[in-house]
Amino acid sequence: MSSVPSGFPxxxxxxxxxxxxxxxxxxxxxxxxxxxxxxKRPPLHHLDPADAKIAYEKSALILDVAPAPxxxxxxxxxxxxxxxxxxxxxxxxxxxxWAEPLPLLLxxxxxxxxxxxxxxxxxxxxxxxxxxxxxxxxVDYRLGPQWKFPTAVDDAFDVLHWVFEQAxxxxxxxxxxxxxxxxxxxxxxxACAVEARNRGLAPVLxxxxxxxxxxxxxxxxxxxxxxxxxLTASMIQWFFAQYLDREQSRDDWRFAPLDGGGSGAxxxxxxxxxxxxxxYDPLHDxxxxxxxxxxxxxxxxxxxxxxGMIHDFFKxxxxxxxxxxxxxxxxxxxxxxxxxxxxx
Numbered sequence: 001m002s003s004v005p006s007g008f009p010x011x012x013x014x015x016x017x018x019x020x021x022x023x024x025x026x027x028x029x030x031x032x033x034x035x036x037x038x039x040k041r042p043p044l045h046h047l048d049p050a051d052a053k054i055a056y057e058k059s060a061l062i063l064d065v066a067p068a069p070x071x072x073x074x075x076x077x078x079x080x081x082x083x084x085x086x087x088x089x090x091x092x093x094x095x096x097x098w099a100e101p102l103p104l105l106l107x108x109x110x111x112x113x114x115x116x117x118x119x120x121x122x123x124x125x126x127x128x129x130x131x132x133x134x135x136x137x138x139v140d141y142r143l144g145p146q147w148k149f150p151t152a153v154d155d156a157f158d159v160l161h162w163v164f165e166q167a168x169x170x171x172x173x174x175x176x177x178x179x180x181x182x183x184x185x186x187x188x189x190x191a192c193a194v195e196a197r198n199r200g201l202a203p204v205l206x207x208x209x210x211x212x213x214x215x216x217x218x219x220x221x222x223x224x225x226x227x228x229x230x231l232t233a234s235m236i237q238w239f240f241a242q243y244l245d246r247e248q249s250r251d252d253w254r255f256a257p258l259d260g261g262g263s264g265a266x267x268x269x270x271x272x273x274x275x276x277x278x279x280y281d282p283l284h285d286x287x288x289x290x291x292x293x294x295x296x297x298x299x300x301x302x303x304x305x306x307x308g309m310i311h312d313f314f315k316x317x318x319x320x321x322x323x324x325x326x327x328x329x330x331x332x333x334x335x336x337x338x339x340x341x342x343x344x
Contacts, residue, residue, distance in 0.1 A: 019220030021279035026308035028320040045238035049145050053115050060120035065317040067123045068130040078162045086155050087140040089118045091129040096171020103176035103338035104135040110183030112239025114144050132334040144242035153254045156188040157195050164201050176338045178205040186211025190257045193270045205337035208275045215256035219285035229280045231311035258290045272300040274333035279307035304329050
């Protein structure tokens with residue numbers, strides 16, 4: 001197998017330190033990490049935020065799957081509470097019918113609240129649109145450091161309200177709307193599930209891909225995987241420094257739905273969850289813990305654990321064949337929530 005970062009677990013499960021998965025890295029993931037290490041390019045958190053945004057935009061699509069064809073793509077704007085026009089992109093798998101409106105996934109991209117965009121997550125949104133036979137509305141919420149907390153979550157809530165109000169005009173079925181996002185976008189989707197409950201809205205699923213849910217980075221996976229697996233502890237702290245308006249905001253449940261303020265968000269009555277976690281991701285444990293929190297409140301929550309994967313692996317499908325299974329699982333979760341038959 002290709003060389004792997006130091007700290008790779010021994011073959012004996014009994015010798016694996018807390019937070020480190022017993023299973024080895026996927027071979028292609030190990031090869032990718034080796035290539036990244038040999039390239040010696042500066043990581044995002046060593047760049048000026050503006051340069052980090054550009055670097056991520058340039059690199060995000062290199063290892064992703066080819067964009068799937070869809071019936072239509074439309075760019076629109078949603079009014080934010082402060083008058084800002086939030087760019088959104090609507091993907092449709094086929095012509096919407098007033099008699100048979102389509103289900104819709106409201107999607108928030110990842111990027112530490114600092115990088116990422118509609119463009120960086122276009123292949124993933126197209127894949128989910130085409131294979132789940134659902135509209136996907138991708139949101140370009142505002143990012144740090146120009147826009148601090150809670151701007152991103154306010155944008156997310158404003159689009160959430162808008163999509164439920166505008167569903168008939170969009171050709172979407174308001175009774176079959178799901179929330180989704182990866183990483184920081186998963187944080188926003190989880191917060192939207194709570195906001196939806198608070199406002200009497202009823203999404204059918206929160207699809208959280210390796211979400212950030214914790215106020216502070218003190219889980220076993222955060223400690224064991226702090227360096228060497230693409231997303232590092234230093235990078236996480238840098239992202240938070242760009243986004244947070246003040247240190248006390250770590251204790252706001254909208255930033256940390258798991259444990260913000262000690263007890264985190266009140267999640268009773270929220271929609272069911274499908275949570276994907278990666279074994280070699282510092283965020284692994286907080287994703288699993290959020291599922292436990294949901295279940296303790298009576299909310300159905302399924303954890304899909306991919307032990308050989310790293311953070312952001314949903315966007316590595318061109319290089320890592322095993323990612324296809326995770327894509328299949330996500331599509332299945334959406335179709336189950338929407339009540340649609342699997343593709344023939």
